[in-house]
Structures are given as C-alpha cells and as structure tokens.
Amino acid sequence: MSYQSIKKWPEGERPRERLLKYGAHNLSEAQLLAIILRTGGGSKSAIDLAIELLNSFGDLKSIEDASAGEFSSFKGMGSAKIAQLKAAFELGRRLLETPRKRGPVFSSGHDVYSYYHQRLKDLKKEEFRCAMLDAKNRILRDCRISEGTLTNSLIHPREAFRYAIKESAASVIFVHNHPSGDPGPSREDIVITERLVNAGDLIGIKVLDHVIIGDNKYTSMMEKGYIK
Numbered sequence: 266m267s268y269q270s271i272k273k274w275p276e277g278e279r280p281r282e283r284l285l286k287y288g289a290h291n292l293s294e295a296q297l298l299a300i301i302l303r304t305g306g307g308s309k310s311a312i313d314l315a316i317e318l319l320n321s322f323g324d325l326k327s328i329e330d331a332s333a334g335e336f337s338s339f340k341g342m343g344s345a346k347i348a349q350l351k352a353a354f355e356l357g358r359r360l361l362e363t364p365r366k367r368g369p370v371f372s373s374g375h376d377v378y379s380y381y382h383q384r385l386k387d388l389k390k391e392e393f394r395c396a397m398l399d400a401k402n403r404i405l406r407d408c409r410i411s412e413g414t415l416t417n418s419l420i421h422p423r424e425a426f427r428y429a430i431k432e433s434a435a436s437v438i439f440v441h442n443h444p445s446g447d448p449g450p451s452r453e454d455i456v457i458t459e460r461l462v463n464a465g466d467l468i469g470i471k472v473l474d475h476v477i478i479g480d481n482k483y484t485s486m487m488e489k490g491y492i493k
Contacts, residue, residue, distance in 0.1 A: 280312070295319060298328075301353050306341015314341050329354040368404035371396065374485025377438055377476040380404075385442035385478045393420055393441040397434035398473070406432050410439075420457050422464035429470050436471040440478065448479030450486065458486050 280296040289297065298315035305314040317339060322328045328350065336342040371377050377396070385392060393410045408428045411420060429437050439461060443449075450458075458475045465472040474487040486492050 294325060298350075301349050302341075302346055303349075304341065306339070309341060314339065318342075325354075370401060370403045371398065371438060371473070372402060374474060374476050374483060374488050377440060377474065377485070378478060378483040381440050381442075381476070381478055382481075382483075385440070386480065388442055389444055391441055391444065393439065395425060395429060396438045396440060397429045397432045398436045398438065400435040402436070402473070405434060420461070422461060425461055426464065426468060426470060430468065434470055436473050437465065438473050439475040441475075442478040446480030448477040448482055448484040450477060450484055450489070450491070454486075455491055458491055462492055 280292060280300045283296065284292055284300065292300075295312055295315040298318065299311035302311045302314055305311045309317070318328055319325075321339075322331060333344070333347050336347050369376065369380060371380070380396075381394070385394075390412050392412050394407060395410050396407050397405045399405055406428065410425050425439070426437070439458075441454075454475070454477060458472075461475070462472045472492065474485055474492060476486070477484040
C-alpha cells in the first residue's frame with residue numbers, strides 16, 4: 266500500500282492546519298512529529314509513525330540521540346525522514362543557544378517616542394502597538410494590535426494583552442500614532458487607556474504608559490496624569 270499523506274486527511278484533522286489555526290503549543294508531540302515526517306509507511310499514517318517512534322524510544326530526547334541505524338526497523342523511516350528529524354532537532358538546539366537580543370530601556374515617554382517615531386510618523390492610518398517589557402523596563406518584544414481609528418470595540422483587552430501574556434512580560438507600554446500630526450489625546454484615547462490600565466491590573470501586567478506619536482512631538486498619558 267502506498268504512503269498515506271497528511272494532505273489526504275480531513276482538513277480539520279491535519280496537524281499542519283491545526284498548528285496554523287491554534288498555534289504549535291496546542292499540538293501534541295506526535296502531531297508535531299507528524300508535520301515533520303509528512304507521510305507514514307505502508308498502511309500507517311504520519312501520526313501512526315510518530316506515535317510508534319515515541320512509544321519505542323520513550324521521549325523526544327531519545328529520538329534525537331538515536332542513530333540512523335536505529336530507525337531502520339521502522340517502515341517508512343528512510344534517509345529523507347531521518348534527515349528531516351535530525352535537522353529539526355538541531356534547529357531547536359541552536360534556537361535555545363541563541364541569546365535574545367537586548368532591546369532598549371524605556372524610562373520616559375521621550376524614550377518611547379524616540380524608538381517609535383520613525384516607524385509611525387508617515388503612516389496614513391492609526392496603528393496601535395504594544396511594547397512588552399521585562400522587570401527592568403527593557404523591551405522584550407513589540408507587536409501591532411490593530412490598525413485604524415481607535416474605538417473601544419477595536420482595542421479589546423483580550424487582544425491587547427494576548428502577546429504580553431505569552432511573553433510573560435512584567436509590564437507593557439501602548440503606543441499609537443495620530444496621522445493628523447497632533448498627538449493630543451482624544452476622548453476615545455483617554456477611555457481606552459483607562460480600560461487597558463484596569464485590565465492590566467486584573468491580570469497582573471502593569472500598563473506603564475500609553476504614548477501617542479504626532480508630528481515631531483508626542484503625548485505621554487502617564488506624564489499627563491491619565492495613568493497613576
């Protein structure tokens with residue numbers, strides 16, 4: 266019988282589609298291995314082969330340490346699959362050994378403005394971003410939350426803090442631009458800031474500031490007293 270490709274599975278059951286929809290962290294070790302293996306062998310699917318490897322070797326570390334000869338008894342484990350597995354494990358090892366690039370420390374609204382001004386100054390639409398910080402106020406990661414005119418419905422706390430929670434950020438600073446060039450806060454900006462500060466207090470991620478970028482000037486909601 267020919268190999269069973271994952272492409273022939275129902276779409277909702279395919280590990281690759283599940284990974285793209287739900288994230289890699291929501292897949293089992295067998296499902297992740299199946300994505301790398303792509304096909305099984307004989308009457309086995311890629312998932313069947315992945316489960317067989319895990320059951321036989323016991324864990325991922327033992328699979329990583331296995332020699333090419335140790336895979337010879339598994340039908341469907343040819344040189345291409347062995348190479349794919351070895352390459353995936355090596356990439357994971359190198360990723361763990363790669364030091365995280367250290368970002369700048371934000372100690373004032375002007376620091377935030379200096380970091381974001383060039384990126385946001387010429388945009389034609391408002392862009393709302395979140396800077397995730399460590400305990401020393403050094404930026405860990407930055408992400409875009411939304412694009413377009415700010416409204417309560419557009420900036421939902423669930424989305425605003427989603428990446429900060431994943432990053433285990435100690436605190437966040439929200440940033441958005443005003444294409445008009447005037448960084449003065451609108452009533453909507455004030456309401457959204459208050460809502461996000463309250464949400465941050467509930468989940469344990471402090472909102473240090475919300476900085477509005479204008480034309481060669483900025484407004485810090487913290488410095489203006491909107492964030493206590």
